[in-house]
Amino acid sequence: MSHSSLSRFLINGKNKFCFIFTFFLLGYFSIHAENTATISGSIENAIQPAVTLTFDRLHLDKHVEVSSSVINNGRFQFTVQPGQGNLLRLSIDSFHLKLFAEPGDRIEVQMKNQSAGFSGTCADQNIFLNKFFDLFKNDFDDSIMQPKMLETGVDAFEMMIFENRKKQTEFFRNKPDPDFHREKFSSGFNTFIQNTINYRYWSLLFSYPIINANSNKGLTVNALPTVMLDVFTKVRLNNDSALVCEPYREFLKYYVIYFTSQANGFNKFNDFSVSADKKFTLAKDRLKEEAYKFWLAKFTMDECGRLSPFTTKKLYAALKEIDTEGKYTPVINEVCGERMSMKEEKKKEEKTNTPAGTVAPAVGNGDELDLTDVNGKHVSLKDFKGKVVYVDFWASWCGPCRKMMPYSKSLHENLTAKQKKQIVFLYISIDADPVSWKKAIQDLGIEGINVNSPGNWSAKVCKYFQVYSIPRYMIMNKKGDIVDFNAKRPADPAILDDLLKYTLE
Numbered sequence: 001m002s003h004s005s006l007s008r009f010l011i012n013g014k015n016k017f018c019f020i021f022t023f024f025l026l027g028y029f030s031i032h033a034e035n036t037a038t039i040s041g042s043i044e045n046a047i048q049p050a051v052t053l054t055f056d057r058l059h060l061d062k063h064v065e066v067s068s069s070v071i072n073n074g075r076f077q078f079t080v081q082p083g084q085g086n087l088l089r090l091s092i093d094s095f096h097l098k099l100f101a102e103p104g105d106r107i108e109v110q111m112k113n114q115s116a117g118f119s120g121t122c123a124d125q126n127i128f129l130n131k132f133f134d135l136f137k138n139d140f141d142d143s144i145m146q147p148k149m150l151e152t153g154v155d156a157f158e159m160m161i162f163e164n165r166k167k168q169t170e171f172f173r174n175k176p177d178p179d180f181h182r183e184k185f186s187s188g189f190n191t192f193i194q195n196t197i198n199y200r201y202w203s204l205l206f207s208y209p210i211i212n213a214n215s216n217k218g219l220t221v222n223a224l225p226t227v228m229l230d231v232f233t234k235v236r237l238n239n240d241s242a243l244v245c246e247p248y249r250e251f252l253k254y255y256v257i258y259f260t261s262q263a264n265g266f267n268k269f270n271d272f273s274v275s276a277d278k279k280f281t282l283a284k285d286r287l288k289e290e291a292y293k294f295w296l297a298k299f300t301m302d303e304c305g306r307l308s309p310f311t312t313k314k315l316y317a318a319l320k321e322i323d324t325e326g327k328y329t330p331v332i333n334e335v336c337g338e339r340m341s342m343k344e345e346k347k348k349e350e351k352t353n354t355p356a357g358t359v360a361p362a363v364g365n366g367d368e369l370d371l372t373d374v375n376g377k378h379v380s381l382k383d384f385k386g387k388v389v390y391v392d393f394w395a396s397w398c399g400p401c402r403k404m405m406p407y408s409k410s411l412h413e414n415l416t417a418k419q420k421k422q423i424v425f426l427y428i429s430i431d432a433d434p435v436s437w438k439k440a441i442q443d444l445g446i447e448g449i450n451v452n453s454p455g456n457w458s459a460k461v462c463k464y465f466q467v468y469s470i471p472r473y474m475i476m477n478k479k480g481d482i483v484d485f486n487a488k489r490p491a492d493p494a495i496l497d498d499l500l501k502y503t504l505e
Contacts, residue, residue: 037101039090040077041109047093051076055088059249059294060301062331085188086244098133100126102188124180125189131179132171132193139164140247145204149211157208158228165201172197192245200247202235206254210261213268221266224258240290252295256283273311273466276303277485280315293319297328304336308466313340314485369460371428371451374438379451382480388502389424389476390487390495393467395431395456396440401471405444407490412447414496422503424449430459430470477502 043051050068057065069076080088085102095114100122101107107120118126138144139161149157172193205228213221237255242248260279261268269275276299283295300315307315316332323329333340371379381389392408394401408425415423425448431437432454441450453461461467465474465485473487475498483502488495 035081035083035103036079037082037103037105037107038077038079039099039101039107039109040075041107041111042074043071043076043092043111044074045113046071046111051090051092053078053080053088053090055080055086057086058297058328058331059243059246060298060328060331062301062335084241085186085192100129100189100192102186122186122189124182124184125186127180128172128177128182128185129189129193131177132168135171136164136168139168140200146207146211149204149208150215154208154222154225154228158205161201161204165197168197191241195239195242195245196247198235198247199242199245199251202232203247203251203254206251206258210254210257213261219268221261221268223262223266237286238288238291243290243294249294249298252287252291253298256287256295256299259286271466271468271472272306273308273468274472274486276307276311276315280318284318293323293328297323297332300332301335304332304339307339308464309340309342310464311466311485312336314482316340369464370453370455371461373449373451374441379449381476384424384426384476385480386478387422387424388478388499389426390499391474391476392425392427392490393430393461393465393470393472393474394427395429395470396433396436397431398470402440402444404471404490405446409445409447411490411496419500419503423499426451428453428461430454430456430462430467432456475499475502477505 039053041051050070053067053069055065057063067078067080069078080101082101082103082105085100088099090097090099090109092111095111095116097109097111097116099107102122105121107118107122110117110119133140148160152160205224209222209224236242239248256279260275260282263282264278269278279299280296283292283299287295296315296319300312300319304312304315316329316336319332320329369381371381373379392401392404394404396402412420412425427441427446427448427450429437429440429450429452431440431452434452434454437452440446453459455462457468471489473484473489473495474482475484475487477483484498488498
């Protein structure tokens with residue numbers, strides 16, 4: 001839900017209007033009287049017989065919770081559990097109000113002719129919020145801000161959003177208004193406004209290079225000028241209390257995209273699966289607690305339609321491990337479950353299920369990935385359990401693949417006899433022509449286990465692992481878990497240490 005939609009309300013005359021914000025928790029937490037808030041009110045000339053209260057508790061745009069209150073003698077009432085303060089929407093006919101409430105709030109709403117007036121424990125802060133989003137609605141409207149990104153240079157754009165933030169802050173802190181009293185604002189509400197202002201600036205700044213890069217066919221992403229990020233070290237990255245703010249949630253999204261791009265030398269990824277894996281790795285390293293859970297759930301849900309079943313299962317498994325309360329996983333399973341169960345090729349019914357994306361797929365008799373060795377024998381990835389496996393996806397017609405083979409040979413030579421017994425070098429060719437594949441093995445002197453999944457880019461391993469470019473490397477540990485979906489190349493000296501550390505597990 002965009003902030004532009006949060007500002008769609010009407011103000012008539014000098015009436016005092018407000019947004020009331022509240023949690024509507026349904027089916028997840030028991031409701032205790034001391035943690036509830038009451039929203040009640042009167043309404044005139046309603047066409048519909050009931051008022052609805054809507055809340056996206058998880059901020060995923062899925063499993064949005066809706067409650068209805070039948071209008072009885074012009075009155076309605078809701079009892080909700082707002083947690084520490086959060087957002088919901090009150091609706092009747094075509095009229096909508098965005099609301100914020102905290103435990104103990106008792107709010108009275110008067111609705112008439114597409115307008116509203118409010119009283120109660122949080123009237124002052126909601127009058128302010130009403131005016132704030134009405135005054136700055138364009139600043140929070142992506143349909144307005146994103147076109148400006150495409151038509152404005154980065155320096156001019158940063159100056160604009162800097163001034164926007166300054167004006168918003170001044171209105172929040174300094175501008176006197178007879179309609180509300182700032183001393184009556186709760187600490188939770190003050191924090192909400194501060195987070196909304198500050199994270200909107202940073203979400204727009206980090207999205208600027210991404211939106212521009214996605215709008216053109218160039219191969220690179222333009223880095224933000226260093227001077228613009230000088231004060232970013234003071235920004236709180238992991239801020240669970242800010243998850244209620246849409247600008248913070250958007251900030252998390254673009255933060256991960258931007259710094260993943262930076263780690264890739266600001267070059268665009270030509271392999272979506274690699275891009276997703278890199279984002280996941282960075283987010284896992286930098287995000288913590290609820291911020292990380294939310295990012296992982298939202299990213300998985302938004303992208304599973306484009307991700308391979310393997311990658312989707314991997315992300316879901318990571319989420320399930322940390323989402324011990326089952327807060328997000330039911331929604332993700334509902335949205336992405338069909339994708340996770342998909343197979344690029346028809347599977348035999350007797351195959352056992354593979355834990356969600358963490359274990360190498362069971363190949364069985366070789367039908368699933370069409371892996372056969374040089375003698376035509378079917379090979380399964382599970383055959384290598386108990387050893388560390390360095391997988392090399394390649395083809396005889398791939399020039400960069402061939403250039404890596406001497407480095408791969410040197411890598412072999414740098415291992416001790418004991419280490420060689422613990423590490424398997426598995427070369428998976430996607431050659432459609434077995435003659436060319438076998439000739440390349442001889443010509444290049446490839447040492448290790450050679451298997452073929454024929455079909456070039458239509459090869460089953462390409463579809464299953466979403467391999468869109470080669471050479472591509474992968475590491476499996478002794479348990480058969482894929483621990484690095486996009487491992488370093490043999491030419492990188494650091495790959496030796498990566499492999500050896502898994503021999504110690």
